[in-house]
Amino acid sequence: MNTLAFLESILTGQLLVSGLVIVLLVHVILGTVAYMIYLERKICAYVQDRIGPNRVGFDFGLPALSFLKGALGLGQPLADGLKLFLKEDYTPTRVDRLMFTLAPAIIIVPALMGFVVIPWGGVWDMPSFTLLGVAVEGGPVHVTGAAINVGVVYLLAIGSLGVYGVTLGGWASNNKYSFLGGLRATAQMISYEIPLGLSLMAVLLVVGSLVPERIVGFQAREGWLMLSQPLAGVLFFVSILAEANRAPFDNAEAEQELVGGYHTEYSSMRWAMYFLAEYAHMITSCAFFTLLFLGGYHLPLVPWLRPEDTSIAGALLKFGVFFGKVVGLICAMMVIRWTIPRLRYDQIMIMAWQVVIPLSLGVVVGTSVAVHLGWTGILPMLAMNGVVLALLLAAQPFLDKGVRTRALPNARIRLYGSRFSPMPGERVVTSPSDPTALEDRPYEGTARMI
Amino acid sequence: MHPGPLAASDLASYLPVGLILLMAVGFAAANIFLSRIIGPSRPGGVVKGQTYESGMNPVGTARKRFNVRFYLIAMVFLVFDVEIVFLYPWAATFPNLSPGTDEGLVWLGRIFFFLFTTVVAYLYGFRKGVFKFD
Numbered sequence: 001m002n003t004l005a006f007l008e009s010i011l012t013g014q015l016l017v018s019g020l021v022i023v024l025l026v027h028v029i030l031g032t033v034a035y036m037i038y039l040e041r042k043i044c045a046y047v048q049d050r051i052g053p054n055r056v057g058f059d060f061g062l063p064a065l066s067f068l069k070g071a072l073g074l075g076q077p078l079a080d081g082l083k084l085f086l087k088e089d090y091t092p093t094r095v096d097r098l099m100f101t102l103a104p105a106i107i108i109v110p111a112l113m114g115f116v117v118i119p120w121g122g123v124w125d126m127p128s129f130t131l132l133g134v135a136v137e138g139g140p141v142h143v144t145g146a147a148i149n150v151g152v153v154y155l156l157a158i159g160s161l162g163v164y165g166v167t168l169g170g171w172a173s174n175n176k177y178s179f180l181g182g183l184r185a186t187a188q189m190i191s192y193e194i195p196l197g198l199s200l201m202a203v204l205l206v207v208g209s210l211v212p213e214r215i216v217g218f219q220a221r222e223g224w225l226m227l228s229q230p231l232a233g234v235l236f237f238v239s240i241l242a243e244a245n246r247a248p249f250d251n252a253e254a255e256q257e258l259v260g261g262y263h264t265e266y267s268s269m270r271w272a273m274y275f276l277a278e279y280a281h282m283i284t285s286c287a288f289f290t291l292l293f294l295g296g297y298h299l300p301l302v303p304w305l306r307p308e309d310t311s312i313a314g315a316l317l318k319f320g321v322f323f324g325k326v327v328g329l330i331c332a333m334m335v336i337r338w339t340i341p342r343l344r345y346d347q348i349m350i351m352a353w354q355v356v357i358p359l360s361l362g363v364v365v366g367t368s369v370a371v372h373l374g375w376t377g378i379l380p381m382l383a384m385n386g387v388v389l390a391l392l393l394a395a396q397p398f399l400d401k402g403v404r405t406r407a408l409p410n411a412r413i414r415l416y417g418s419r420f421s422p423m424p425g426e427r428v429v430t431s432p433s434d435p436t437a438l439e440d441r442p443y444e445g446t447a448r449m450i
Numbered sequence: 451m452h453p454g455p456l457a458a459s460d461l462a463s464y465l466p467v468g469l470i471l472l473m474a475v476g477f478a479a480a481n482i483f484l485s486r487i488i489g490p491s492r493p494g495g496v497v498k499g500q501t502y503e504s505g506m507n508p509v510g511t512a513r514k515r516f517n518v519r520f521y522l523i524a525m526v527f528l529v530f531d532v533e534i535v536f537l538y539p540w541a542a543t544f545p546n547l548s549p550g551t552d553e554g555l556v557w558l559g560r561i562f563f564f565l566f567t568t569v570v571a572y573l574y575g576f577r578k579g580v581f582k583f584d
Contacts, residue, residue, distance in 0.1 A: 015465060112473070112474040116467060179516075186520070197534040204541040209542060273481060371545050373550060
């Protein structure tokens, strides 16, 4: 009898719903990750005017299933996953073996843990029932992975743990390219964590609560925060792009200069886990953005999508709407990846420290002043955003002076005798004179020869 | 305003976090072990064991000194991160004060002084050239 009483005290409706949501969502998210890779390849193909994956269906080579052949290439993720399992999982001889094995696990665990606090389904008024002889009391429960009251801070904390996997993977590989990629990724991720935290604070200052459910409730009442805090929203989106190492901030794996970056030495599933983690991180970040700025599951004019609705149909619909918004954001991220070229590493860091961080600090200061004065409506907040932006743009010339010494490398470090800085009295010929060179560049050659 | 029973100060609400931690660790471990068991294991010579550095034979190890700028960034990051952590409790409680009161003004002034110390550190780093990347 004692164990039954203990079970009844532990087995609350909230815990049951949380466990169910987690078990379901892990599978939903892993499946989504697999199909996100397919989606990314399709979007890339359409951007580049190709067709993309369209061969692998679900026929498995069986004649009986030949009607499933092709199927838009939807079997591609399954084939890729099976292929990765069947590859040799090789460890090079000079790596740090323990860390080399642990690093992919360290990166994927936080990536899979973040989404539990997202309020996917709002609140459900659960009826009482009996499960295997244990009476479960009904009542309102949160349809979310874990209803903890510091949800937003938990999300931020878990999200920033992803740095360790990247750093360790780069370091343990004992490869100069991996090491450089890991260092760059670390510096970039920790730099963009500051504007992430600060623009999140601009939201918290308006809402006044760390509970995810209340952030959605606030936006359902007062309007989405993307409308009243557009500057913070844009900064947040830029920061999650940089945090997830997505293009145009994917310097950690810039294949033209660093081979594969921190995962150059990895193969088989350990390599795949880096990719799974990147895509899972994208889902979590987009859900975070949706929660903070796009109203979570809320859509105007739909009665089931209000926070006050506690029916099971409402919870399911809320889940669908939330996930739809997340998928839309993910598609936006993918289009960004295939349309905007990669920034140079120094440009990324200069942008972080000289533009994004001062701007987000300004947003926090402006928001706190506006909150103190009671101007929390959409229009006063928009005005505040404009003032902060104008002030920082006005301050830019004064900040720049004497601080930014970005001279051209060739002007700074003189390589005497080169064609850029000839020796005194030396005459430098920059036009080609060799006959083969002239043949290669006929235009340049003929223009200079006259 | 808020229908849910969010008495989350008790540790029971963190039990699902433990569940997802177990699942994530299990997923990672299963992936590593399964690919090691299922995948082939062919013996490799000296060349296969080398790290891949664009086809060159690797010269030395990668455990070398690297640019001091990464340390500087890490240190300035710590300053900002600690500041942000201290700001969260304030940010979550400040809007619950009634606007325009003297009490709110005192809170605002204190936090602005705290922010100001960080801005001074930031400007010092700026003038010292910590944020120059050329």
